[in-house]
Amino acid sequence: MNGRSAMRPARLAPLDLLALGLIGIRTRRARAALSAVGIAIGVATMIVVTGIPASSERALLQELAALGTNMLQATPAPSGLAQGEPPKLPEESVAMVGRIGPVLSVSAVANTHAVVRRSDLTDPRDGSGLTVLASRLDLLETIDAHILAGRFLDPSAQAFPTVVLGSVAAARLGFPSLPVTGPPLQVMIANRWFSVIGILARTPLSPDIDRAALVSWDAARSELGFDGHPTVIYVRTREPAIEAVRGVLPATIFPEQPSQVLVSRPSDALTAKRATESAFSALLLGLALVALLVGGVGVANTMVISVLERRAEIGLRRALGASRGQIRAQFLIESTILSFLGGTAGALLGVLGTVAYATGHGWPVAVPLSTVAAGLGGAVLVGILAGAYPSIRAARLTPTAALAAT
Numbered sequence: 001m002n003g004r005s006a007m008r009p010a011r012l013a014p015l016d017l018l019a020l021g022l023i024g025i026r027t028r029r030a031r032a033a034l035s036a037v038g039i040a041i042g043v044a045t046m047i048v049v050t051g052i053p054a055s056s057e058r059a060l061l062q063e064l065a066a067l068g069t070n071m072l073q074a075t076p077a078p079s080g081l082a083q084g085e086p087p088k089l090p091e092e093s094v095a096m097v098g099r100i101g102p103v104l105s106v107s108a109v110a111n112t113h114a115v116v117r118r119s120d121l122t123d124p125r126d127g128s129g130l131t132v133l134a135s136r137l138d139l140l141e142t143i144d145a146h147i148l149a150g151r152f153l154d155p156s157a158q159a160f161p162t163v164v165l166g167s168v169a170a171a172r173l174g175f176p177s178l179p180v181t182g183p184p185l186q187v188m189i190a191n192r193w194f195s196v197i198g199i200l201a202r203t204p205l206s207p208d209i210d211r212a213a214l215v216s217w218d219a220a221r222s223e224l225g226f227d228g229h230p231t232v233i234y235v236r237t238r239e240p241a242i243e244a245v246r247g248v249l250p251a252t253i254f255p256e257q258p259s260q261v262l263v264s265r266p267s268d269a270l271t272a273k274r275a276t277e278s279a280f281s282a283l284l285l286g287l288a289l290v291a292l293l294v295g296g297v298g299v300a301n302t303m304v305i306s307v308l309e310r311r312a313e314i315g316l317r318r319a320l321g322a323s324r325g326q327i328r329a330q331f332l333i334e335s336t337i338l339s340f341l342g343g344t345a346g347a348l349l350g351v352l353g354t355v356a357y358a359t360g361h362g363w364p365v366a367v368p369l370s371t372v373a374a375g376l377g378g379a380v381l382v383g384i385l386a387g388a389y390p391s392i393r394a395a396r397l398t399p400t401a402a403l404a405a406t
Contacts, residue, residue, distance in 0.1 A: 046378070055364060076260060093254065100248065118173050124191075131208070145200055149198065151197055
């Protein structure tokens, strides 16, 4: 029993196996570097071909989102016009829509049927093709509109006769900007003077707002005889649930007569956005697999040549008592370390390349962490697979055959 124990090869600690795996890398630095470069190029390619399209995709999706892919509009159905009196949406409809779970924000405007004029000397019937709308205070956030000059309606001003002009309305009324000092500009609405406190930038999502003079909900009630019934309800919702929200809006807005509510269909930009996401996903997967395959072939080739060149070392170690398992572990560890070093270098190069390219094009930088992790994990897996055959081949060499081949 003691004799058999003496014939067994000594067990190597993990650090000793690691040191053996590093021998080939330390003694053949140029070849190891070239092998690592091969896997680095593969991983860097994987990250670049995923990061750059992902950055481009994010920029494109931001542009599509700006086109209102998650916004709906509800208005009274035009069929009611044939009966004389157009239908009116309930006053509480805006609050009811806000209770729908996926709804992010909701606001509304209402046509006051008043006329806005530059001064009291203008023909009272000449409204210059503009409308006067009662507006809720949260309108800008919901329709993604922005102030060009001045400020928007707020609680401090909604009880007073103040107005905010859309971009087209301001141009037609001859107000390209607001004075910095002095008295505020004024317009005549329904024979009442309103102070202009703001001008809106163009609102591509809601062109009707560009041609409108906006007064606060309370001021419209007190100054213009507004009855409180909204005429357009703007709803911004979570994009995946937009069809479901659209389906329940009529009954939510007007439970008694849901057929009297017309809801716009989702924007065509939403369809384009979803198609873009699918196309990019398929493209990235194919490119990433090709990049990893190229790197794996390079590592496998290097390890096979390494086994052929180091037969004398293998034979000597086998003659001194090294087991087949220790020989396999040595070459397997070497190929794994080579791939890991190459993968780390490739990940850094890929991230830097993606950042540089995206920044140069003015895109938001998008380097998916899952891609970086997959690149490193794939590099290690490729190293294991690439080193499996060479390590098994090296372990099968007998000491006499290995030494005789030198």
